[in-house]
Amino acid sequence: MDNFHETTLRVRYAETDQMGVVYHANFIVWFEVGRVEMLRSLGFSYKEMEEQDDTHIVVVSVKCDYKKPARYDEPIRIRTRLTDARSRILRFAYEILNDTTGELLATGETSHVTCDGQGRPKSLPEKYRAHFVAAAAAAPSAEQPATA
Numbered sequence: 001m002d003n004f005h006e007t008t009l010r011v012r013y014a015e016t017d018q019m020g021v022v023y024h025a026n027f028i029v030w031f032e033v034g035r036v037e038m039l040r041s042l043g044f045s046y047k048e049m050e051e052q053d054d055t056h057i058v059v060v061s062v063k064c065d066y067k068k069p070a071r072y073d074e075p076i077r078i079r080t081r082l083t084d085a086r087s088r089i090l091r092f093a094y095e096i097l098n099d100t101t102g103e104l105l106a107t108g109e110t111s112h113v114t115c116d117g118q119g120r121p122k123s124l125p126e127k128y129r130a131h132f133v134a135a136a137a138a139a140p141s142a143e144q145p146a147t148a
Contacts, residue, residue, distance in 0.1 A: 002081070003081055003135070003138045003139045004079035004080060004081045004095070005034065005037060005038035005041050005079070005080045005081070006077055006078065006079050006080075007033065007034055007037040007077070007078050007080075008075055008076065008077050008078070008099050009030070009033065009075070009076060009078070010073060010074070010075050010076070011070055011071060011072050011073060011074050011075075011076060012072075013072055013073075015029075015072075016071070016072045020071050020072040021069045021070070021071055021072075022069065022070040022071065022072075024064075024066065027064050027066070027070075027096055027105075027106050027108065028062055028064060028108075030076070030078050030094075030096055031062070031064075031078075031080070031092070031094045031108055031110055033078055034078035034079070034080035034092075034094055035057075035080055035092055035110070037078075037080070038080045038082070038092075038135075042131040042132070042135060043131060044127075044128065044131070049128060050117070053125050053127075053128075054116045054117050054122075055114055055115075055116070055122065055124065055125060055128065056114065056115050056116070056117065057090060057112045057113075057114055058112055058113050058114070058115050058119070059110055059111075059112055060111050060112060060113050061110065061111040062108065062109075062110045062111075063108055063109050063110075064106055064107075064108040065106060065107050065108065066105070066106050067103075067104050067105055067106055067107070068098075068103055068104070068105050069105070070096070070098070070105050070106075074098055074099075074100065075098070075099035075100055076096055076097065076098060076099055076105065077095075077096070077097045077098075077099040078094065078095075078096055079094065079095040079096075079097065080092055080093075080094055081093045081094075081139050082132060082135040082136045082139060083109070083136060083139050084136055085124075085129070085132035085133045085135065085136040087123040087124060087129065088113055088114050088121050088122065088123055088124065089111065089112065089113060089114075090111070090112045090114070090124075090132060091109065091110070091111050091112070092109065092110050092112075093107070093108070093109045093139075094106075094107065094108040094109065094110075095107050096108075
C-alpha cells in the first residue's frame with residue numbers, strides 16, 4: 001500500500017484555456033482539494049482546526065512538475081500523502097492522474113507552517129498532531145510515482 005489518500009473530480013470548463021487544456025495554476029488548487037479531503041479522512045476538517053483551535057496550515061513552498069496536460073471534462077484522481085509532520089511543519093506530496101487512463105499528469109509537493117490567526121507560528125495541537133504523525137509514519141520514505 002502506498003498510503004495516498006485519493007479523491008476524484010472532473011475537469012471543469014472554467015479551469016481550461018480556449019483549447020480545453022487545464023491552466024497550470026489549477027493543479028495547485030487541486031493539491032489543496034486533495035489536502036483538505038485528506039484531513040477529512042483523518043477525522044477532522046481544516047475549518048475545525050481554524051475555528052476551534054486557531055490553527056492554520058500556511059503554505060510556505062509549492063512545487064509542481066507537469067508531465068502531461070489535463071483536458072476539459074476528463075476525470076482526474078488527486079493522490080495526496082503526508083510525508084513529514086513535525087510540531088510546526090507539515091509536508092505533503094501529490095500525484096494528479098487521468099482517472100480513466102491512469103496516466104500521470106503531474107507530481108508535486110507543498111510545505112506548510114502551522115500558525116495562529118495572526119500569522120504567528122505555533123505548534124500543532126496534540127489532537128491533530130497525533131493524526132499527522134501517524135499518517136506521515138505510514139508513508140514510504142522514497143517518493144514513487146503511480147504506475148496505474
